[in-house]
Amino acid sequence: MSTKFRGMHILSVDQFQRDDIGVLFAVTAKMEPYAQRRKITRVLEGCVLGNLFFEPSTRSRISFGAAFSRLGGSACDTTGFQFSTMAKGESLDDTSRVVSGYVDVIVMRHPVEGSLKEFAAATNVPVISSGDGPGEHPTQALLDLYTIHKELGRDLDGLDGLKIAMVGDLKYGRTVHSLSKLLCLFKNVQFSFVSPKELSMPAEIVQRCRESGHQVQETQQLYAGISGADIIYVTRVQQERFTSEEEAERFRGSFVINQHVYDKYCKPGAVLMHPLPRDSRAGAQELSTDLNQNKRLAIFRQADNGIPVRMALFALVLGVEELVEQDNRPVRWFVPPTFGADEI
Amino acid sequence: MSTKFRGMHILSVDQFQRDDIGVLFAVTAKMEPYAQRRKITRVLEGCVLGNLFFEPSTRSRISFGAAFSRLGGSACDTTGFQFSTMAKGESLDDTSRVVSGYVDVIVMRHPVEGSLKEFAAATNVPVISSGDGPGEHPTQALLDLYTIHKELGRDLDGLDGLKIAMVGDLKYGRTVHSLSKLLCLFKNVQFSFVSPKELSMPAEIVQRCRESGHQVQETQQLYAGISGADIIYVTRVQQERFTSEEEAERFRGSFVINQHVYDKYCKPGAVLMHPLPRDSRAGAQELSTDLNQNKRLAIFRQADNGIPVRMALFALVLGVEELVEQDNRPVRWFVPPTFGADEI
């Protein structure tokens, strides 16, 4: 297997070629029994993760920390909004070099775009981005792509010709940007970008999709936009994004996907995705809770996939992906048949 | 041994029958050599705890985390006051389901009563309550009962006929509510509820004790209230609970237990308990520090008991309680003969 990932920083989806995705997903598939708690492995016993979150993101932090623990390693977390030494005038370079002397791999979220690249440039210890401000969140895009491939039951080549609708806040939602870029690695993708006009997909992403030979449709009409799609990827919209209350009101009325909308406007078997959190307050409900019994609602399986994808990334950058098969044993504690209470 | 606990949520003392307490305490006793650092076990190696505290409680968080570590597992902690995704409109159901995909067992403290029940209903991963607002704190009540049974050197049947005085803030102190409910499982308990009238035991607890066939005495007189008791369970009173400064003043003068009060008014050998923290500032001193050399002051042994009780709960809900005896070895690091500096 490729040693290309060994010692690499994971900062952008642009680092990945189609072959790399193939390598990553093959390792991810091997990680599933551990993520699903059928087996345990200790290949990273003694290895230390610096899990550095300078912005609150409990979900991502626990996902990375749990993934690392499932490989046998130990995590040191930082959850403060400010790295105390940075407040004293320390450069990102110095912080990076000092932390590199303590830990073996670093996960970082930072509020300022570009800071991860600067941080990573100062160290040889692998740095994995968990998002920097409005910039990328590459591991989310990778787990999204893994989910698409798994939910549709297609191999990677089967993703050529994919029809995907992206719905909601396409302007500020960094996950849809990164996922669109990743999908550009495939052929003849049909993108349908569905959003209020204030929140439409940035021109450079649209252009990139088109220049890569894909079809792009942009629309403000939800029902037309989602019809025919294999994948409907919905994102949360923050009300403060709108310029007027009227516009927000119009949006609230027309961008809700519920079981009725699904039955009436979606292609049978269309897969519903969401990077989460979804807004379940009245007046939001971009993906209504009445879809919870719909077997094509993939949002929780999508979140679950964060564990094997992140385990695979840790294993690859630390070069232990081959060792997992030699060093594992069955889980002995009680594992429920499904994680969610109302799953079948 | 019973597999009743396997996969169970631990949310309320009302889930426990007398037989269940017997099972729990038998496992707790087996955990003592690990809690006292004479042996180590790794039965939960590879298992991940989500230790989610949405309210500050360093003590409980470390107690749960240390208990889980002593079984060999890894903890992912959250200490923020707000789960960041909840602020974005995520329902407790969604949060619960997502975290369940990451970890194998969840401990949660939440400021809102009822939220733990809602959270637990959405997951098949065992959830153990560490308190929700004014609601229950079941593991504290269980460790309190374990302490009573151990300090008095009686088996569970020996707790029939127990005489217990509860002193202090009986209105807001959730530990005295939960402990009273647990004691209702026994026979002929004599409860003495001692508090200022503003802070008396809620009527529904008193009624429950009486309807379960126990004797209840309510008094504002400390000395009369504690005389004859086998166990004196004291709680901290927050001054802001009083309606007038005079009332607070009166309270401060009359609800202090010190060595003099102990010698003069308590039954010889009466055991002094407190859920901690005790208020050691001048003017508070509900349990005076001059009792620190009194061998019947059980407050630190009571806190210590949190470790084996929580280890036992983890082992039972995860179904590994039988494995501990097969998988252990002696501690090799230095362990002091006593933990406290001035203990004998």
Next chain:
Amino acid sequence: MSTKFRGMHILSVDQFQRDDIGVLFAVTAKMEPYAQRRKITRVLEGCVLGNLFFEPSTRSRISFGAAFSRLGGSACDTTGFQFSTMAKGESLDDTSRVVSGYVDVIVMRHPVEGSLKEFAAATNVPVISSGDGPGEHPTQALLDLYTIHKELGRDLDGLDGLKIAMVGDLKYGRTVHSLSKLLCLFKNVQFSFVSPKELSMPAEIVQRCRESGHQVQETQQLYAGISGADIIYVTRVQQERFTSEEEAERFRGSFVINQHVYDKYCKPGAVLMHPLPRDSRAGAQELSTDLNQNKRLAIFRQADNGIPVRMALFALVLGVEELVEQDNRPVRWFVPPTFGADEI
């Protein structure tokens, strides 16, 4: 080997005699292969650290946590500024005794001088100081001394006759106080204390150095102060320390060490140290970034040394220093040849 350290609190450099330093550094040297990730050991598997930081210090907290993890133990961290129970009137004695029932060794940073001594007096579980207010930070001084000895390639006896310049804020910088005290254990040290007059070394430290038979020079002239020194130990100056803007301005212009200053005024081979963080903002630059390619800039190796020194302290107070050689194996994950990106 000496068992003197077993069960000891590490609160002050004054606890160390010259022989103790020898013992500590011998164990530190044995820890280097683990700190440098060539080998792993699990001698402290099952052991729990309470990593209690009541003041923000991400760097020290991660350094202690990583050091403990590299010995195989598990850390429970507290990062809040206030121990929640302390706010409720709990005495340090009670907090200390309760935490001692949960964990096997405690690292603590506290904002109030003297609080660590009080905390440690109440427990038999070893307590290691990570600083209390303006008081001591003994592990920093120990790692500084280890760095001096290693960078100069001298054994401990070789430190007799050392010439060291300390530069910057000598009044508030607790690391220079502790290091000066430690160096008093050696013979004929030549101290050069270089600082603006507002920030000069406290008289009691100067006196102690002189009474121990060492030479002390105090100066406000940077270039004169550093000439001839084997070690130049620089500290960060906070601008708010100055009484006037003029004074601060004068300081900014005259206390910068850069490559030009190094070449012109330093003894060839002089080693540059700094406890970090260094202030890299324009107008600060007490150690200019243009020194980053200077092989005698030891600041990152100095930070790295925190890991083996802290591992050695944990191993000694927990009495496992002899077990490490029996219980280790090679690292199997990818380790970069150097941690910093631009190191040779």
